[in-house]
Amino acid sequence: MPSEVMIRRLRVNSKLSEDDVAALRSLRVQVKEFPEETVVVREGERATHCCVILRGFAYRAKVAENGKRQILSFHPAGDMPDLQGLYLDRMDHDLVTLSRAHIGFIEHRAIHQLIEARPSIAQALWRETLVDAAVFREWIVSLGTRTAAGRMAHLIAELRQRLTAIGLAADDEFEFPITQSRLAEALGLSAVHVNRVLQSFRAEGVLDIQKNMVKLSDIEKLVEIGGFNDTYLHQQ
Numbered sequence: 001m002p003s004e005v006m007i008r009r010l011r012v013n014s015k016l017s018e019d020d021v022a023a024l025r026s027l028r029v030q031v032k033e034f035p036e037e038t039v040v041v042r043e044g045e046r047a048t049h050c051c052v053i054l055r056g057f058a059y060r061a062k063v064a065e066n067g068k069r070q071i072l073s074f075h076p077a078g079d080m081p082d083l084q085g086l087y088l089d090r091m092d093h094d095l096v097t098l099s100r101a102h103i104g105f106i107e108h109r110a111i112h113q114l115i116e117a118r119p120s121i122a123q124a125l126w127r128e129t130l131v132d133a134a135v136f137r138e139w140i141v142s143l144g145t146r147t148a149a150g151r152m153a154h155l156i157a158e159l160r161q162r163l164t165a166i167g168l169a170a171d172d173e174f175e176f177p178i179t180q181s182r183l184a185e186a187l188g189l190s191a192v193h194v195n196r197v198l199q200s201f202r203a204e205g206v207l208d209i210q211k212n213m214v215k216l217s218d219i220e221k222l223v224e225i226g227g228f229n230d231t232y233l234h235q236q
Helices: 006-011 017-027 108-117 119-145 148-165 180-185 190-205 219-226
Strands: 030-034 039-041 047-055 058-065 069-075 093-095 101-107 172-177 208-210 211-216
Touching: 006 017, 006 047, 006 119, 017 108, 017 148, 039 047, 047 219, 058 180, 069 101, 069 119, 069 180, 101 108, 108 119, 148 172, 148 180, 148 190, 148 211, 148 219, 190 208
Parallel strands: none
Antiparallel strands: 030 101, 039 093, 047 101, 058 069, 058 093, 172 211, 208 211
């Protein structure tokens, strides 16, 4: 069922009863497939549905007046990256597929009805938005204080932790269909600088990214370089 990956994600941060799960499964989810680098929801649009990433990856981004793009966050399967659309009239950023992706759409009206009927689900969705905000704060710290290597290491460690929590990562590898140019847009670096950091990590036996897979050779070193502490993810 399309809702299963969403339920798995919500259970990472919240306790849901079997009745809650049954209610979530009853939601009507319209599934669409998108090619990579497709804008799913555009800045300025009025959203009528919430998106659930069912397969693949997406990212949030904004384009500055000078034409440069900043990636704000990455979203694997299970994430609902536009929950704010339930209460804000217009999108203030783009939601774009990073890879070929299956995305489910749930009407705002149906979600509002569900959270009114089941306060525990309302709390779970609210908790998701709070954790999302915590991740934003950590990204700000990375962009403002960490070295280029530290930024990349922290991002990879974070993704590994999030994917492991929903069963989408092994201990030493996980899928992440990223290009160096997209990494540059997320980390506030040039593509050349990203390439240098990746070459350094390969030479030091820390990690490698090849064919859409991240392969970790020294997880402890990765965590050390990134100063990664998973407290901000608030995983139960």
